[in-house]
Structure formats: structure tokens, C-alpha cells
């Protein structure tokens with residue numbers, strides 16, 4: 039299993055596109071700097087809310103799909119799947135290795151985002167100390183909320199040979215997030231809205247991840263199980 | 279007999295079409311098994327099933343006397359393969375491609391340099407594979423198949439895209455693998471001539487059915503030469519020879535004598551001359567293995 043993961047990391051590293059994980063945090067930095075008119079009470083919270091709007095609503099769900107497509111693209115291009123699956127591996131482990139790689143990439147990106155917030159705050163010379171505990175929870179929660187999305191996108195990326203098809207599906211599901219977030223009834227149930235909600239430090243303040251536990255377990259946990267198992271079993275059934 | 283590969287009743291259907299039908303394939307240790315068949319015969323489909331890339335519709339597969347379904351991983355760790363078109367990661371160099379697979383196989387790093395040298399790709403080891411010619415990609419595929427020093431090497435049309443000297447090179451390479459490394463080799467082709475000097479056993483597949491499976495010598499026996507005779511009076515000659523107990527095959531413009539010794543031929547001709555029959559031509563008709571292979575696959579299509 040570790041050997042497969044190492045091979046996956048190697049292939050991805052050599053693809054020279056891992057600079058993509060910087061794109062989101064850098065855009066977020068601009069968003070944080072631009073919106074610095076008259077700052078309300080807690081400037082950290084306000085800045086993070088602004089940065090989240092740009093980073094967590096659309097960018098985070100979309101970029102996970104791009105990563106998923108990349109880690110499958112070089113397998114689709116020239117018979118990579120059959121070469122890989124004729125090695126002493128099981129499809130289950132290959133699926134898991136690719137999934138773990140994606141999850142790790144998003145984690146790295148979330149860490150960079152945390153760094154971006156810190157940077158913006160310091161550039162603007164906020165008086166209050168960096169609220170690490172809150173922001174750390176936000177970054178971690180946003181990461182967890184992408185688990186089901188990554189699973190679905192890996193499923194799609196394995197299924198479609200083309201780069202465009204899974205991306206199109208991804209966009210179709212991500213855009214309605216804007217609408218869903220405007221509806222208090224709908225938002226808690228829409229998986230694509232969860233990254234934003236779980237990063238929203240202005241949300242349910244007493245909750246661990248700014249959303250109720252049952253929402254985390256049912257919506258994020260439920261869609262994760264559905265998408266992960268769906269992708270896992272379809273990959274297992276597919277012939278190469 | 280203990281076989282390295284043994285399939286029983288192996289069948290694969292795609293919808294209504296049976297791509298592979300009740301295949302009983304047997305490959306003994308140390309053999310070079312030539313797996314022959316015209317395009318679409320089902321060679322690649324069979325090989326995919328042997329590697330567990332595709333599930334059989336029915337039947338069983340034993341490799342190293344273990345059930346493929348149960349022991350797939352331990353079997354595949356001792357198998358090297360090249361299936362259909364060469365597979366590779368275009369964004370990696372030849373060396374990096376091998377490294378990606380080596381990490382999973384756990385072979386020593388030095389093995390990469392070795393296999394690159396074996397297939398003569400050392401000079402371009404650090405070039406991106408997307409710029410490779412078909413033949414170079416094919417060589418990379420063969421290198422990958424050798425990476426784990428396998429006990430069973432499965433090569434699906436490995437000489438595809440190679441130039442004549444490349445074909446000879448690969449042939450020489452494969453030929454010595456059983457002695458030098460104790461490997462068993464399964465090599466598929468749609469040209470008998472390609473593996474004629476290589477295979478020790480031959481399996482002929484047409485339309486998903488294995489219509490011949492035996493040693494190459496057994497196949498060569500089928501290729502024994504015939505003597506064709508053109509004479510002044512063919513009817514009379516045929517009758518006279520028959521009366522003397524010599525069976526000939528009566529064809530439109532000639533008589534065919536098959537499987538006769540030199541002496542028997544000499545006697546028959548002398549006999550005809552004595553009976554005042556003029557001999558116009560005595561010709562040897564050598565059937566090549568290719569002819570036999572063609573005939574086999576053609577007969578099956580008629581039947």
C-alpha cells in the first residue's frame with residue numbers, strides 16, 4: 039500500500055503542476071487585501087470571512103476536481119491503467135492510494151491558506167493576536183468537508199477518459215452552491231456547500247466545526263460513504 | 279505434468295459474441311509458448327484474463343498452480359507483462375517510468391539501468407517518453423516487463439512497431455531467457471514466421487477457439503514436403519500406381535505424392551517410365567509453417 043502511494047506521489051510530483059496548490063491561497067491573499075475598507079470589530083474575523091467567500095465557495099470544490107483529473111489523466115493517456123493494474127496491486131489499494139494523495143494535496147493547500155490568512159493580517163497590521171485556534175479549526179473543517187467531494191471527483195475522473203467531462207460535472211454541482219448558501223434550509227444538506235460552511239468562522243460559534251455535529255456526520259459523512267463506495271466498486275468492476 | 283499456466287474452459291463473452299471459447303491452455307515450465315492467431319482471434323482478451331485485468335465469463339485460471347482469483351497478488355509479483363500497445367506515462371522519462379513501476383515491484387534501483395541496457399534504451403533514458411518512436415515505446419514496455427525478473431513473461435505482440443534488426447534483437451533476447459533466467463515465456467503474434475525460430479510450443483487460436491496446441495516439431499511434421507508429378511497420361515498413371523498400392527492425390531493437372539521416402543519416389547517414377555508414361559515435371563512442394571497456419575485458420579472459418 040505504501041509502495042503504491044510512493045509511486046503515486048512520484049508520478050504526481052513529476053507532472054510539475056503541483057504549483058496549482060498555491061493558486062487558491064494567492065487569490066485569497068488578494069481578496070483579503072482588497073477588502074480592507076473600514077474594518078469592523080474584529081478585523082481577523084472580517085478578513086477571513088472575505089477570503090473564505092473567494093476561496094471556499096467555488097475555488098476549493100473546483101480545484102479538488104482538477105487534482106482528481108490530473109492524477110487519473112496520465113493513467114488514461116497511454117494505457118497506464120492496464121500497466122499499473124497488471125502489477126501486484128489490487129484495484130482497491132490503487133483507488134485508496136490515489137484518494138490519499140488527493141486528500142493530502144488538499145490538506146497542504148489548506149495549510150497554505152492558513153499561512154495566507156496570517157500573511158494578510160500581518161500586512162495590514164492587525165492589533166489583535168492571530169486567532170490560531172479558530173482559524174485552525176476552520177482550515178481543518180474545510181478539509182474534512184472536501185472528503186466526499188474528492189471521492190466523487192476521483193470516481194468521475196476514473197470513469198471519463200477526457201479531462202473536460204468530470205470538470206463539467208464538477209462545475210454543474212459547484213455553481214448551485216451560491217444559491218444553496220442563500221437558503222438556510224437547503225445549505226446544510228448540500229455537500230458542495232459544506233466546505234464553506236465548515237470554514238465559516240462566523241457560523242455556529244459554539245460548534246466544534248461551525249456546523250452542528252449531526253450535519254457533519256450525516257451530510258459530510260453520508261455523502262462520503264456514498265461517493266467513496268460508489269467509486270471504489272465501479273473501479274473494481276471496470277475492465278482494463 | 280505441472281504447468282506454469284493452465285486454463286480450464288476459459289470463456290469470455292462480450293454480449294452475444296464469444297471472444298474466447300472454452301480455452302484449455304497449458305504452458306509447461308521453461309517453454310516459449312507461441313500464441314498465434316489472426317486479428318480478433320482473442321489473444322489479447324486471453325492475456326488480459328491471465329493478468330486479472332478482465333474477469334472471465336466462466337472457467338478457471340491457474341498460474342504457478344495457484345488459483346488466479348485467490349492469489350492474484352502473489353502470482354503477479356512473479357509475472358512480467360506487455361499487453362497490446364505499449365503503456366507508458368508520457369510526462370515521465372524512460373527512467374522515471376520504470377521508477378514509478380519499480381517502486382511498486384520493490385526491485386532494486388540498479389535493475390532499471392540493467393533493463394534499459396537490455397533493450398538498448400540507455401542513451402535516451404532521460405528523455406520524455408512522449409517523444410519516443412513506436413519502437414522505442416515498445417522497448418520500454420519490454421524493459422518494464424523484465425523489471426521484476428519474472429518467472430513468467432507475457433508479451434502480447436512484442437515486435438509490433440520494431441524494425442527488422444529490432445525484431446531479431448528482441449528474438450535473441452527472448453530466446454535465451456528460459457536457459458539464463460529460468461523464465462517461461464508466453465508470446466503472442468499473428469505471424470507464425472515471427473516466432474517460428476523462437477517458440478518451443480505453439481497454440482493456435484481462431485475465433486476464440488484453440489484449434490492446435492502442441493510442440494513446434496509436431497507442427498513442423500504437418501509441413502512435410504509433397505512431390506507433385508506432371509505426366510503425359512494422368513488418369514493412366516493414377517490407375518497404374520494405385521494397382522501397385524501407391525496412393526496418390528489426384529489433382530486437376532498433377533498427382534501429389536505425400537510422405538514418401540526418396541527411394542519410394544524413385545521406384546514409382548521408374549515404374550511409370552517402364553509403363554511408357556512420359557514424365558514432364560517432378561517438383562517438390564514445400565509447405566511452409568505459415569501455409570499450415572493459414573490453412574488451419576482458414577479451415578476453421580469454413581467449418
Ligand SMILES: Nc1ncnc2c1ncn2[C@@H]1O[C@H](COP(=O)(O)OP(=O)(O)OP(=O)(O)O)[C@@H](O)[C@H]1O
Pocket residue numbers: 292297315316317318319320321322323324468
Ligand atoms: N472490451 C471489449 N468489448 C467488446 N468486445 C471486445 C472487447 N475486447 C475485445 N473484444 C472483441 O473480442 C474479440 C477478440 O479481440 P482480441 O483483442 O482479444 O483479439 P486479438 O487476437 O488480440 O487480435 P489482434 O491480433 O488484432 O490484437 C474481437 O472480436 C473484439 O472485437
Ligand SMILES: [Mg+2]
Pocket residue numbers: 321322323362434
Ligand atoms: Mg491483440
